[in-house]
Amino acid sequence: MKLCSSLVLFALLTLLAACADRPGPDALRATAVSAPGARTVTVYVATTRQRAEGQDDLFTASRADQVSYARFTISVPPGHKAGEIEWPGRTPDPGKDFVTVERRLLDRAAFEQEVSRRRGGRPPSVGVFVHGYNTNFTEAVFRMAQMSADAGVDGVPILFAWPSEGSVTGYVADKDAVTYSRDQLTELLTMLARRRTTGPITLVGHSMGGWLTAETVRQLRLTGQDAVVRRLHVILAAPDIDVDVFRSQLAVIGPLDPPMVILVSPDDSALGLSEFLSADRRRTGRLDVNDPAIQEATRAAGIQVVDISGLETSDSFRHNRFVALAARYPQFATMEQSGAGASLRQTGAFVLNTVGTAVSSPFVLAGKVIGSE
Template sequence: MISRFFLCFAMMLMLAACASRPGPDVLAVQRINTRPPGARTVTVYVATMRERAKPNSNIFTNEPSDTLNYASFTISIPPKHKAGEIEWPKKDAVDPKTNFVMVAQQVLDRDSFYKAVSRKPPGGKPSHVGVFVHGFNTNFEEALFRQAQINADSDDGSRTPVLFSWPSQASITGYLADKDAATASRDGLTDLLDTLGRNRAVNKVTLIGHSMGGWLSAEALRQLRLSRKTAIFSKLTVFLAAPDIDAQLFKAQLSVIGPLSPPMTVLVSKDDRALAASRLLAGQRGRIGALDVKDPRVQEAAQVGHVQIIDISSLSSGDSFNHNRFAQVSSLAPILVPVEAQPPGLTRGPGAFVLDTIGATLNAPINLLNGE
């Protein structure tokens, strides 16, 4: 049975490997003489443990850096952008009417980065920073454009998007190398979160960690608690999307991190094939991102651990592994907004829940979170 699964999974990996992936060419700034009506721009600020390809360059490799590097990228979002998708620019025809297009970029140092991300948005609202930590098998360009898509689909202009990128090998065979790279990046993410926490101009921080980036996010929060650098916790809302975390390890992480307010939210799917493969690699040890919220033990653990576990299997996934449902943030938007702005009926207390999307399209708002 296991050998059959490995064979099927290997075939899926080969199919995934055949798909073309974006490279540094998508970072080249394009001249747009006239912005298409309805197009908008998103500026993503980057803090990364990746090495620059060369000094004063915003092309980042999969090699680790000894220190954090900083940059900003402004991306134009096409007028008819479909929520949850990235309309990648084509090498021969970059069209702002139909594609994400790079329109500006800047090399930043530490001071200019924090000055930019703590700047108040239009309207004088308090600064709200959204940090995204990508997962396994992700290159820099994929992570950058994913953060732009997340922000475009879920934000009203009040949140400043920040990408924390660690040096993933961007290879389906690089799981162990990626785990080492994520581990080596803990200090970088800890530094970013601690600095945002101590910055009086930053009022709120939303942290979204996906897959192995969820593990890295939980480890960084654990490290902050152990080192007693706790300023970030009063500003923090945490979402772990399909986290690739061993269940026993997660319990140990939570025992150090402690209860958060609002509770940490974990987005799960039982049919996540990427996490099924991770479970096999881990000797059949369960992964948090594939929990069954109907299991009474999971419901009890959610209450004891003071976390909110939400099954998002009702959302479509843009990949064959059912691992990227979190990208449908337009459907998740009601639970991504600050707790004080929650629509009636959307609890932010601990427990296990199923996401019930009412409506025929992915763009339909979430009307209900039903406890199972």
């Protein structure tokens, strides 16, 4: 029965992926201007993808020998709904759609200078997003723009774009591609840590990008780059990581300050597919925070595991719930600063309170504490 249901799930995902109208590189052509009331977001990109022939500021699913850098300015429409991307059609409408108003290829020196440029007389804060499996370049750029716009943070959003095939059937190739990109993400984080930025470098890895993120932090620790690790606030959203592999990664990484945050959803169908493709090996992004063994393990490892299953999502696979958290960031930050929530250094297992207030827990994101210290 389990095999049968897994095969049905696989067939369904393949069918839907084939039928989906996915955005291509044309959506990143800088042919539009902002509409009245629209917001613009500047997204910086570091990528191991190969440049498109004849279009050096666009990138393919092929693997490059060296990292490329770019800057995209995206206009977010006045009627934007938090957590969503209003995709442009053949004729982009800045009043209704996300549109690209500028794109530019950068060399490494220009990239370093721009991401560390003082803003309002102060060093900038930095956030790095590592996208997941089955994601093309356009989707990754627009997702970074959406999260940055929803969070409303005066910081520098940086997308690390690894060469995903952008296909549901490219799972094995994508696993090789994230492995290929470990050194380059390590190099990016090392670069950012030595620049004059403020606060922790927020590092968010989604899905298979979560494996790349955890593996990169592990590599930093193994090579003695503890000063870089100390600058990081690591968040893994629906991480596509074998539970035993994750345990071994944590053994090397050790406790972080603030603690590593794991956002999980036991009903994540995309990770269910990953488990099927991995001989039913349990994925970290589907951990059950009600399991006493998980509660004990989170305390021992000094991490936060937060069940976000209560968040609404338009994603039928329930794999992208984390994007809705960006819009709640200002509320969470206010609660943390006012003392309404517990310290971000609190560890344990939690269930997200979807109304954004602490009900039975002092933890800023949690409505119910399952196990904490």
